[in-house]
Amino acid sequence: MPRPLRWALAIGLAGLLIVGGALLLPFSDWFPGGTVAGISKQEVVNGTAFNRLFPAPAAGEDLVFSQEKRGFSEARLKRDGAVVALLAISDTSTAPEARAKFESASEAIAGWPLVEQGPQASALLVADRFQVKVIGQGSGLDPQRRHALLGAFDLPRIAALEPSRQSRTKPRGQLAEQLGEALPAAPPATLQPQPELQPAA
Amino acid sequence: MSRSVLERLERLPRRDLTVLALKGISTLVPGGWSNPTSADQMISEVIGSQDPQLIRQVRIRADQLSGARAEGYGRALSLYDAVNRSQHATGGLRLLANVTAGLPLLKRISGITPPGDTLQAVDLSLKVGAELLAFTQVNGLPGDSFADFGAALADYAGEARVRMAALICFDGLLPLGDQALQRLDGLLGAAGSGDLHKLPAYGRMAALIPGRGDAAHMSFLRRGVDQWLGWAGGFVGQLGLSGQKAVAALEGSIGPWQGRFDQLAAFLDAFTDTYAHTGVQAVARRLVERAAAEI
Structure with missing residues (x-):
């Protein structure tokens, strides 16, 4: 391999690494080990x-x-x-x-x-x-x-407390989100706390 | 893979110079100090139960929490480690300067070591700043108001009394004299950003200190020290701490000392890890209290 090509390859690889790292930096919270149990902070x-x-x-x-x-x-x-x-x-x-x-x-x-x-x-x-x-x-x-x-x-x-963003993994939350998008005026009824429906014992 | 907080706790020495120095200082503080190094015992103290299954649950949760980067426990420990390394380095230099000052051929070495008081004051302010940063990393900003936060900080300082006494004695009263706390503000005012850069710990802490540039960092440290001085002054007055008393207490555990006070301080800086040792214990305690509430 000629020397200029080797240099270009090396610089190109280093550049890719830096650009890739910079692109992934904002997502560091989502990498495994960043948050407790891998659940997003929101x-x-x-x-x-x-x-x-x-x-x-x-x-x-x-x-x-x-x-x-x-x-x-x-x-x-x-x-x-x-x-x-x-x-x-x-x-x-x-x-x-x-x-x-x-x-x-x-x-x-x-x-x-x-x-x-x-x-x-x-x-x-x-x-x-x-x-x-x-x-x-x-x-x-x-x-x-x-x-x-x-x-x-x-x-x-x-x-009555709610997180700032519902979990994407829970089917209930997903359904409510879809409902909320389809009918913005309707309150997401499934998300409302219903203490009277909880078992007393 | 770095060790979890509780593993670090269990690897702390049970008997060495650090422990002896802390034992000596703890005789000045009511309540004393027991050098907690057993995670299981700490957990069972917090939950008030010896049940091995409960202890295991708390431990698993604590390891999970300390493994999560976003939770700040690892960051607090690396702050303590950075300060500790810096303390060893500057302590070693000061010791070297002391030793070589008496030898004609090597006299020049004492000329290249940074002069004492200002640097010592900056070092103390860096430690107080690290303490403040580590507190927010471990505990967040507790409460809804600034008064709540102040109360939380005072409560924490009261809990870590031996830690604070060691900080005040080893880094204030011994090297700077009995008027250390009163002189501190003036010394810091005289310090430039160059003094900050002479301390190895600053390079590692700079990213975590709020504000951009050395001047902003210096003003953060001075404000942190101002906050802390109010509390520390009351603490010193209440316990009647002085360099003389600190040396007497240390002689009780380490052995007789016949040199100057600042030489003793340099010796302790170079050969003990009191700051990181008690830091790991304080972080572990807070972590266990959280894990016990979350299982």
Whole structure:
């Protein structure tokens, strides 16, 4: 192979690599490993939306927000400077396995299934999607107090939360999107939360 | 493939110079420090249960979260690593300068090493800035208002008291003297962007610091330090920290020291990883708290 041809080939290959890399850069979030469970960020409800749905602290207690990510928000309930409990709301779309434990739930708060995880954690699944959890810290909390805290979250508004973009993999969401495109005036009825249709137990 | 946060936690040393230095400093801080290096124990503390199945679930979730690039846990750890490497490099240079200053033929080496105080102040501000950036990478911007964010930051600093005490003592009080916090603002005002470039960590952090150009980065660092100084001043006053007390506490765990304070600081910078060590532990704790709430 003549030398100029070799050079042209090498430069061409390097150029292709750079151009290809630059073209793919905006899609880095979609590559495997970029996001949790490979689900696009837009399909997960942002933690900002959860913040105002936490219970108001009782007298003598403090609620300090500690983490806020996509699909997750957590706050600490403090009394006299000591952490009494972790309160969290998370979107289970990145952790579908977390929903499995609610299938055998025998208790309910406000119609949503309730399970206990060990001696210090109580979890509630709202609208089959959002997990609300109270974990006792330090000396711990008794179950009644944890359940009262779970009930104090703004559960109806949690149930009404929507991600900024519906999942493309779910047939229900796809159908609603097609319906929405065909009939822009009609509200996508299938997407509305229907707590009264949820099993009470 | 890089290691997950919990793997890094379990690979932390249980007994070496870093741990001894931190043990020494922790005697100054109420509540003490236990060098958590077991992921399972940390998980069971958070969920308040010894159930192996629950612990396994939390661990799987934590590994999944720390493997996701967009979640920022890996980025926080690489920030800590960058600062740590930079600390080793500058500490080694300062130590070399100290050693060679006494030898006639090698005196020139001390001339090429950057002069102490300004660079030390920039180094401290870079560490505080890295702390702030790592906090937002790990915790996001918690709460709806700036007051919420401030409360979250103060809460985090309270939780990482030994970490903060080590930062204040090793990078402030020992090299810069007892008036370190009061002098810091003036020293940073005198520092130019050239000083920033002398620190190896800056090159790696530059992309993550908001703003474009060295001047913007410097002003971000100064604002971050201003925020932190208010808190740190109260912390120092509350615990009555001073260089003397820090040396006494360190002598209790490491052994007697007869040199100057800034030589001790250079020695610790060169041979310990206190910043990255406690950083991994702090990130792991937050990660476990999240994973426990998501399983």
